[in-house]
Amino acid sequence: MEALVWFRSDLRLEDNPALRNAFENSEKVHAIFIFSKKQLEKHNEANVKIDFIIKNLIQLEKKLTELNVPLTVIKSDGFYSDASLIGEFIDKKNIDKIFWNNQFGEDEAIRDRQVISHLESKNINVNIFNDQMVYEPGFLKTGQGLPYSVFTPFKRKWIENFEMDFLDIEYQYQSRKNLNYLSNLKDFDFNFETTHQVNMNLWPAGEDEAEARLLKFLDEKAIKYSKNRNDPIVDGTSRISPYLASGVISSKKCILEALKINNFEFSSGHIGVTKWIDEIVWREFYKNIMFSFPKVSRGQPFQDYSKKIEWRYSEEEFTAWKEGMTGFPIVDAAMRQLHHEGWMHNRLRMVVAMFFTKNMLHDWRLGEAYFMQNLIDGDFASNNGGWQWSSSTGTDAAPYFRIFNPITQSTNFDKEGLFIKKYVPELKDLDKSIIHNPPKEHRKYCNYPEPILDLKESRLRAIEAFKIAKS
Ligand SMILES: Cc1cc2nc3c(=O)[nH]c(=O)nc-3n(C[C@H](O)[C@H](O)[C@H](O)COP(=O)(O)OP(=O)(O)OC[C@H]3O[C@@H](n4cnc5c(N)ncnc54)[C@H](O)[C@@H]3O)c2cc1C
Structure with a gap:
């Protein structure tokens, strides 16, 4: 048979x-x-x-x-x-x-x-x-037999239980006996129309490409990952996420190849490599959250109190955010990267998500959906986890009063303004001293919009909304 x-x-x-x-x-x-x-x-x-x-x-x-x-x-x-x-x-x-x-x-x-x-x-x-993961979701439990809701103890347990046999993934496939029919892919009508603007050469298809990308990252970038991972213009991350999200490569394969260059150590050796493996564990953590707390798949926040937050809604602000026209250069550069590449750097995902949910005080579910609709690496668990982290509604989330200032983030992580210049070309002639928050006359000259909101006021408004919900 x-x-x-x-x-x-x-x-x-x-x-x-x-x-x-x-x-x-x-x-x-x-x-x-x-x-x-x-x-x-x-x-x-x-x-x-x-x-x-x-x-x-x-x-x-x-x-x-x-x-x-x-x-x-x-x-x-x-x-x-x-x-x-x-x-x-x-x-x-x-x-x-x-x-x-x-x-x-x-x-x-x-x-x-x-x-x-x-x-x-x-x-x-x-x-x-x-x-999909090293352990089935729900397998790792706390001492009380409960699912983990905090990353650090989850990771500790993840490492404690790890056995190198898990990475025994090598297998030589031998041809099977012929079947009397062919694949139908060539004639299959996907009825698919391209509506995105992403240059797909950035994401060549196939598992050989995925493996080559992984090995190149480990060879050239992994050692410096801790240092470079937050700097969007350096592009010091693996960009393996689309391949993981569609299963073109497995997380075990990623861990195996990373461990090979780190003497099979999780907690010592190259800090860049161990940090990178941590990120794969974050992916597993969020899949566990999705599995163990079904409410997050039903559009509910992890933190129940946050259901009471009174989110604002402004069509105009939402459109400006989506189009990369908020008047905050780093936010706009990030949103334009999303449209050009179908991908956004992790630091910037946090920046734009916090801006959306705190400064704009818009419901995280709107941003979450928009990301999914535009990401080539869209993964429900990681996206939901990232949005709930940024909006302080999730497990192990940023405290509600921790609100990134996009201008400070920009000066810290895009010091020379090169990332902004790449994605917001109308600002390309501005000096790094003003590019993060251009003065009025420069905005006008560059045909770049005024900020859609006041950072200080919007920050206080968000803190107040969270405080009321919590009381
Ligand atoms: C608001 C928000 C939304 C996000 N949406 C997604 C999403 O839809 N799909 C997705 O794969 N990741 C998502 N992330 C996590 C992270 O931004 C991406 O995984 C990462 O930017 C992918 O780039 P990379 O492959 O170069 O990552 P690297 O830094 O090279 O990391 C290697 C792998 O680890 C995993 N990883 C890294 N960071 C995280 C993280 N914070 N949470 C979970 N897994 C992580 C990814 O699988 C990634 O490919 C989101 C983060 C935020 C803050």
Whole structure:
């Protein structure tokens, strides 16, 4: 009998336990990917991310074809139709077992339960694996048996429980026996229209590209990561996030390669490398939060008191923020980077999110959705975690009175103003002494807007709103 692998957010061969187990269990292996534009859009997935997924499917298909595994893309109306679509595919083939890697979102879990019950009624053997993280979400618990809600003890436990065997991911795939049909990717109509402006050469598709990017970062930038990670013009981070978000590379692979250059140490050795591994653990932390506290997937804040915050709403300010026209050069440069690259530097994500939720006092959920709609690395758990951290509504969040001053952030992290000059070219002739907050006459001359708000007043307004909610 034959096996079916259902690809979801694991668009790779390496360190793909579902695929590996299918190969170990069957001489003939089929593969499917279910594509639903409606579902992707329902989850606010960005047009650029969908583009990236399609391009990665093409690369995945090439690799699977070399192993005699045809990839069939199936069009779906949404998660609710997946069970019957898989059932129909199985009915047409000689399949008796299915393999997939788990996804941990709430809607995904509901869909999977429906698929499992449908397939079990057909006597199909269902095999589920974890590829997204080192530990299954919810596995690491506090001494009281509760899920972690603070990062530092989570990380401690994460390291304490770590065994090097976890990184035993090497596997040589051997071609399977031929199936009498081909992949349908070439003829499949994704009905996809590009509406983003991102230069996709920044994000070449495929797991070979992901690996090359990882190794280049570790070779050239990782040692200096602690020093350079906050400086957006230096670009000292890995930019591996889009590949992790779509599963083109695994977190275990990232950790394994990082440990290789750090003598397999988590807490000593190169501080840049250990700091970088910490960031991968942050990713795992937020997936745990999403899994263990379902309220965050339902649009609710982690901190209950923050439901009482009276958010403002101004269409004009929201538009200025989205378009990179707030009159705060670092905020505008960051938002324009988002549109040009489908990606934003981490420091700037915090700056623009704090500006949005504190100075503008706008509901974090609006910013969270806008990010998802524009990020190539959109990942519900990390995005939600980042927004709730910045708005002080989340777990382990910034205290509500800690409000970044965007001008100070700009002078600290873009000292020479080079990042601003790159993304806000109308300011390119300004001296670094004034570029972070140009005087009125320079703004006029450069055709650059006045600030949309007063930093001091807006800061006090935010603190007051949080205080009232807390009282
Ligand atoms: C408001 C806000 C929204 C965010 N939205 C997302 C998102 O949708 N998708 C996403 O992947 N990350 C998100 N992040 C986290 C972080 O900004 C990005 O992961 C990082 O900028 C990606 O760039 P990189 O791959 O060069 O990171 P590196 O610095 O090279 O880090 C390596 C990897 O570690 C993980 N990582 C790094 N920082 C964080 C973090 N703070 N939280 C969780 N994981 C982290 C990412 O997977 C990243 O690829 C968000 C942060 C904030 C403050």
